[in-house]
Amino acid sequence: MTTEPIKDWATDYDIFDPEYIKDPYPVWDELRGKCPIAHTERWGSSWMPTKHADVYAIAQDVEHFSSANPLVVPVVPPEGFEQTGDDQRFLGVGAPPISSDGYEHTWTRRLLLPPFSLKSMEKWIPVTRAHCRSLIDGFIENGRADAAADYAQQIPPYVIAKMLGIPSEMSGTFTQWVQEFLEFGLQNFAMASEARNKILTFLWQQITEKKKNPGDDLISYLVQADVDGEPVPDQHVLGTCFLLLVAGIDTTWSSIGSALWHLAQHPEDRARLVAEPELMDTGVEELLRAYAPVTMARVLTEDYEYNGCKMAAGDKVLMSFPAANRDPERFKDPDKVIIDRAENPHIAFGAGIHRCAGSNLARMEMRVALQEWLARIPDFRLEDPENVTWAGGQVRGPRSMPVVFG
Amino acid sequence: MRIKVDNDKCQGHNRCITVAQELFDLDEYGYSHEKQDGAVPKELEEKARLAVANCPERAIKIVSD
Ligand code: HEM
Ligand code: SF4
Numbered sequence: 417m418t419t420e421p422i423k424d425w426a427t428d429y430d431i432f433d434p435e436y437i438k439d440p441y442p443v444w445d446e447l448r449g450k451c452p453i454a455h456t457e458r459w460g461s462s463w464m465p466t467k468h469a470d471v472y473a474i475a476q477d478v479e480h481f482s483s484a485n486p487l488v489v490p491v492v493p494p495e496g497f498e499q500t501g502d503d504q505r506f507l508g509v510g511a512p513p514i515s516s517d518g519y520e521h522t523w524t525r526r527l528l529l530p531p532f533s534l535k536s537m538e539k540w541i542p543v544t545r546a547h548c549r550s551l552i553d554g555f556i557e558n559g560r561a562d563a564a565a566d567y568a569q570q571i572p573p574y575v576i577a578k579m580l581g582i583p584s585e586m587s588g589t590f591t592q593w594v595q596e597f598l599e600f601g602l603q604n605f606a607m608a609s610e611a612r613n614k615i616l617t618f619l620w621q622q623i624t625e626k627k628k629n630p631g632d633d634l635i636s637y638l639v640q641a642d643v644d645g646e647p648v649p650d651q652h653v654l655g656t657c658f659l660l661l662v663a664g665i666d667t668t669w670s671s672i673g674s675a676l677w678h679l680a681q682h683p684e685d686r687a688r689l690v691a692e693p694e695l696m697d698t699g700v701e702e703l704l705r706a707y708a709p710v711t712m713a714r715v716l717t718e719d720y721e722y723n724g725c726k727m728a729a730g731d732k733v734l735m736s737f738p739a740a741n742r743d744p745e746r747f748k749d750p751d752k753v754i755i756d757r758a759e760n761p762h763i764a765f766g767a768g769i770h771r772c773a774g775s776n777l778a779r780m781e782m783r784v785a786l787q788e789w790l791a792r793i794p795d796f797r798l799e800d801p802e803n804v805t806w807a808g809g810q811v812r813g814p815r816s817m818p819v820v821f822g
Numbered sequence: 823m824r825i826k827v828d829n830d831k832c833q834g835h836n837r838c839i840t841v842a843q844e845l846f847d848l849d850e851y852g853y854s855h856e857k858q859d860g861a862v863p864k865e866l867e868e869k870a871r872l873a874v875a876n877c878p879e880r881a882i883k884i885v886s887d
Contacts, residue, residue, distance in 0.1 A: 776836060
């Protein structure tokens, strides 16, 4: 991994630069003005569009831009790395539909959409609400809490564990595994592959168990489903369950955290959401737009010139949905958070055929988490803005964020 | 006013139904289509415009007045 200082963001960007992780917005503004599709050779050749029009167009062009490896940096084995038995056992387990193209994408996605529909989410609202309340019970007397670690981080793994039909006591362990895979693992191959093996081993046990004793849960739904009259291959059930954990935890935790980070510093927005609860829908969309956490990648299927950039087969494109959401050509006053923004076609959940399949769940969790927090803790502030730590790369959000109440 | 969802463009973001539930239905996969023949009563025209403006895929069109 290069740690050379950045000479020029347009030709040598580094998404792991600590300043960029803390505050990427000025970099995107500068790039949009002078070189809207930046390039770097830091992890092989990759491109980063910063305008909405480009991110959107590339997301629609699945012929040239494949999803075969959606991680933002290639996680490659270091020299001399020896595969373990688990590495071999799980070789070829992907993460459908996020890592699929073509027909495989179509059917693996169709399988997932019904259990994540707007309607299917209703059943999980009371579960999420009760959990948020009990988290708040745990710290409200202290007059302070880590809003990222004690609250935001605790919500998505609990809900997805319940949906999958896995003991919710496992949720802390899931969070750790997912972080090792997706956050620290992006720069540490051994850690990423170990975390992947742990997740897959655990899920495989669960799948085997649910095949024998199916219940009313998502894993049982997947093992019992059929596609074109055929049962879903085990590898796909495993890959999809893996994706649900990996795609659903860091992401939603980050957006709940960023929302609270914003509200901690904007008493006027807190006051409005408390006084006018009907603004929660536009409020959640606006916080998603302004602090979109997720950047995904595409791989060029062939040499291709896009908008003057000569891209080569195998190059990566970082789909900066967060930068697209701050593009003044698409959004008026993009850097202002306007809690009742009426027109907000943001792409925090992506665009095109890979649109986040969990978006209804994520929105529900965010809405309930903010409602419950504001009902009990309408007044709070960052203890020390300098002490907030951020993760970035694939998923950006606060990881530690001490706040004091009242 | 009449609206039409382009099924090739709709990706199921479900923004339309949140903004204007009177005007849209979803299938079991979350893809949207206009209710009945897409006719928009006068009092819902503003909501129809909001649905158009919030669709990330530009999938909803106002077809005629
Ligand atoms: C605020 C929280 C979330 C954000 C911002 C987010 C963002 C995204 C984005 C941008 C994509 C598109 C990927 C691409 O274009 O390559 C995506 C895909 C996906 N997300 Fe999410 N996500 C969130 C929460 C969740 C949750 C809670 C789940 C489910 C448990 C989930 C499951 C998925 C799945 C299955 C896909 C793949 C869809 C496909 O490839 O067809 N996400 N997400
Ligand atoms: S907002 Fe647009 S993409 Fe989303 S469901 Fe409605 S029509 Fe489809």
